[in-house]
Amino acid sequence: MDTLGNRPRLLKEMNRAVVMRTVWNDGPISRTDISRKTGLSVPAILKIVDGLLEDGFLREIGEGESSGGRKPVLLDINPKGAYAVGVELTPERLRGALVSLDFEIVARDGQSIDPESGYEVILEQIVLLIKRIVASSKVDSSMILGAGIAHPGVMGEETGKILLATNLKSWRDVPLGEDLERRLGFPVALEVDARVLALAEMWLGGAQDIKNFLSVDVDYGVGSGLVLDGRLYRGTRGIAGELGHMVTEADGVPCACGKRGCLETVVAYPAIVREVTRSPSPAVVELAGGDSAQIRIEHVLEAAMRNDSVALRSIERSARTLGKALGNLLNCIDVEAVFITSALLRAGERYFLPLREEFGKYFLLPEEKPVRILPSALGEDSEMLGAAILILRELFHTQGRRALQVRGERR
Ligand SMILES: [Zn+2]
Numbered sequence: 246m247d248t249l250g251n252r253p254r255l256l257k258e259m260n261r262a263v264v265m266r267t268v269w270n271d272g273p274i275s276r277t278d279i280s281r282k283t284g285l286s287v288p289a290i291l292k293i294v295d296g297l298l299e300d301g302f303l304r305e306i307g308e309g310e311s312s313g314g315r316k317p318v319l320l321d322i323n324p325k326g327a328y329a330v331g332v333e334l335t336p337e338r339l340r341g342a343l344v345s346l347d348f349e350i351v352a353r354d355g356q357s358i359d360p361e362s363g364y365e366v367i368l369e370q371i372v373l374l375i376k377r378i379v380a381s382s383k384v385d386s387s388m389i390l391g392a393g394i395a396h397p398g399v400m401g402e403e404t405g406k407i408l409l410a411t412n413l414k415s416w417r418d419v420p421l422g423e424d425l426e427r428r429l430g431f432p433v434a435l436e437v438d439a440r441v442l443a444l445a446e447m448w449l450g451g452a453q454d455i456k457n458f459l460s461v462d463v464d465y466g467v468g469s470g471l472v473l474d475g476r477l478y479r480g481t482r483g484i485a486g487e488l489g490h491m492v493t494e495a496d497g498v499p500c501a502c503g504k505r506g507c508l509e510t511v512v513a514y515p516a517i518v519r520e521v522t523r524s525p526s527p528a529v530v531e532l533a534g535g536d537s538a539q540i541r542i543e544h545v546l547e548a549a550m551r552n553d554s555v556a557l558r559s560i561e562r563s564a565r566t567l568g569k570a571l572g573n574l575l576n577c578i579d580v581e582a583v584f585i586t587s588a589l590l591r592a593g594e595r596y597f598l599p600l601r602e603e604f605g606k607y608f609l610l611p612e613e614k615p616v617r618i619l620p621s622a623l624g625e626d627s628e629m630l631g632a633a634i635l636i637l638r639e640l641f642h643t644q645g646r647r648a649l650q651v652r653g654e655r656r
Contacts, residue, residue: 257293260285260289260293261293261296261297262640262641262642263283263285264279264283264285264290264293264294264297265297265302265303265322265640265641266641266642267279267282267283268303268320268321268322269322269641272319272320272321272322273306273309273319273320273321274319274320274321275309275317275318275319275320276290276291276294276317276318276320277317278317279294279320294320298320300326301323301325301326301327301388302322302323302326302327302346302640303320303321303322303323303326304320304321304322304323304326305318305319305320306319306320306321307319322346322347323346324345324346324347324349325345325346325388326346326388327345327346327388327389327390327637327640328343328344328345328346328351328382328384328388328389328390329343329344329389329390329391329392329393329633329634329635329636329637330342330343330344330375330378330379330389330391330392330393330632330633330636331344331392331393331395331628331629331630331631331632331633331634331635331636332371332374332375332392332393332394332395332629332632333395333438333628333629333632334367334371334394334395334396334397334438335397335438335464335465336358336360336397336412336413336465337357337358337360337465338355338356338357338358339355339356339357339358339367339370339371339374340353340354340355340628340629341353341354341355341371341374341375341378341629342378342626342629342630342633343378343379343382343384343389344629344630344633344634344637346637346640348448348449348630348633348634348637350626350629350630351382351384352378352379352381352382352384353378353629354374354377354378354381355374356370356374358370360412360413360414361414362414363414364413364414364416364419367413368421368424368425371394371421371425372425372428372429375392375425375429376429386431389431390431390432390636390637390639390640391431391432391433391434391636392425392429392431392432392433392434392632392636393433393434393435393436393441393631393632393633393634393635393636394421394422394425394433394434394435394436394632395436395437395438395441395442395628395629395631395632396410396421396435396436396437396438397410397412397413397437397438397465397466397468398410398413398416398437399437399484399487400435400436400437400479400483400484401482401483401484402482402483403483404422404434404435404436404483405420405421405422405423405426405433405435406418406419406420406421406422406423406435407419407421407435408483411501411502412465412466412501421433421435422434422435432636434635434636436632436635437468437470437486438462438468438628439460439461439462439468439469439470439486439488440460440468440470440477440479440486441470441628441631441632441634441635442460442462442470442584442586442621442623442627442628442631443458443459443460443469443470443471443472443477443584443631444470444477444631444634444635444638445623445627445628445630445631445634446458446460446470446472446584446621446623446627447472447475447477448631448634448638449623449627449630449634450584450621450622450623450627451582451584451619451621451622452472452582452584455472455581455582456472456473456474456475456581457472457473457474457579457580457581458472458580458581458582458583458584459471459472459571459574459575459578459580459582459583459584460472460583460584460585460586460621461488461567461571461583461584461585461586462585462586462587463512463513463514463563463567463585463586463587463589464513464514464587464588465513465514465515466489466509466513467488467489467508467509467512467513467567468486468487468488468489469486469487469488470486471485471486471578471580472580473580488508488570488574489507489508489509489512489513490502490504490507490508490509491507491508491570491573491574492504492505492506492507492508493506493507493508493511493566493569493570494506494510494511497510497511498510498516508566508567508570511562511563511566512563512566512567512570513563514542514588516563517542517545517559517560517562517563517589518540518541518542518545520559520562521540521545521555521556521559522537522538522540524555525537525540525555526548526553526554526555526556528548528551528553528556529544529545529548529553529555529556532544532547532548542588543588545559545560546560546588546589546591546592549592549595550591550592557592557595560589560592560595560596561595561596561599563589564589564596564597564599564600564603565599565600565602565603566603567600567603568599568600568601568602568603568604568605568606568607569603569604569606569607571583571600571604571607571608571618572603572604572605572606572607572608573607575604575608575616576607576608576609580616581616581617582616582617582618582619583616583617583618583619584619584620584621585618585619585620585621586620586621586623586627590620590621597618597620600618601618604616604618
């Protein structure tokens with residue numbers, strides 16, 4: 246029988262992750278308190294902590310209060326004990342950061358990209374960006390556990406590959422993970438941008454104490470990350486959360502996916518801009534430098550802040566359509582909260598009121614058990630941080646141990 250007891254290495258790694266997680270949640274903390282919280286014996290904790298101190302993932306930070314007898318030494322995460330690179334890839338830009346074990350950004354860089362330039366060019370740009378960030382940080386490369394990439398594509402079961410990215414010159418079946426690993430020499434993890442935001446929300450944002458939630462990302466497309474029972478849900482085929490391609494308009498406009506009337510053809514920035522451009526107000530045209538062909542989402546938002554009725558109407562339509570889709574969806578998935586990330590949040594209640602109102606028409610229990618629909622409080626670095634968490638979480642969770650192993654092998 247293949248039990249944990251027959252696999253001492255796996256058990257050891259699991260226990261190390263449990264200790265790391267306990268220190269992350271409750272540190273600074275003494276060895277005795279870790280033992281009490283984890284249920285592992287004091288001798289076992291002493292041994293695991295020694296190993297984690299030796300590897301530099303934990304540090305001793307002085308003495309705590311005594312409960313009679315000797316004062317206990319307190320342990321905390323060593324912020325300089327390990328690092329990961331987090332990269333945000335969008336159709337417009339590339340941003341990256343080196344993130345320490347306490348989730349602080351210690352170096353960053355970025356550049357604009359041309360989505361039409363093709364896979365090889367963008368691959369090379371990502372490699373060079375990561376190398377520049379590592380070099381400028383002056384962090385020894387042996388301390389870097391790997392790189393996580395948040396991307397706007399569709400992933401399948403294979404996590405090293407992007408199946409399709411319609412807004413990146415129709416990338417199809419590109420092995421970005423493998424190609425980057427080969428060129429960089431450390432582990433690389435890919436994940437869909439909306440799921441990466443859900444991870445950031447879970448680790449650093451408003452969802453730290455919420456087990457079941459949905460994170461929705463509205464920008465040039467619409468994506469979502471679903472967390473069930475504290476774990477990111479990827480689905481059987483790896484496409485869970487592709488909210489943007491739920492059809493909401495029966496005879497709507499064509500979508501890049503080949504269907505018509507998908508949610509993102511009404512809700513995302515290009516749809517809002519298209520709607521405003523059809524019959525623009527003088528205020529929006531003026532903000533776009535007098536040329537209605539140059540109207541962008543920033544101009545629409547700025548006009549909305551100045552009470553421009555055309556801009557406000559298009560943002561409201563986006564909000565209502567998303568509210569309707571979420572109401573329908575939550576009848577199926579019944580999560581506790583929804584976090585929304587979007588530049589549209591700038592419109593404040595003018596965005597949220599119609600969204601919540603429409604949501605209430607479709608959700609079955611709007612009064613008895615209201616769903617919290619909240620703006621994400623994470624800042625504009627959240628995708629890079631979430632991408633780094635794709636790697637760093639391996640130290641705190643038991644399902645992914647590759648980064649730890651690679652580090653061990655290098656030593
Ligand atoms: Zn579609």
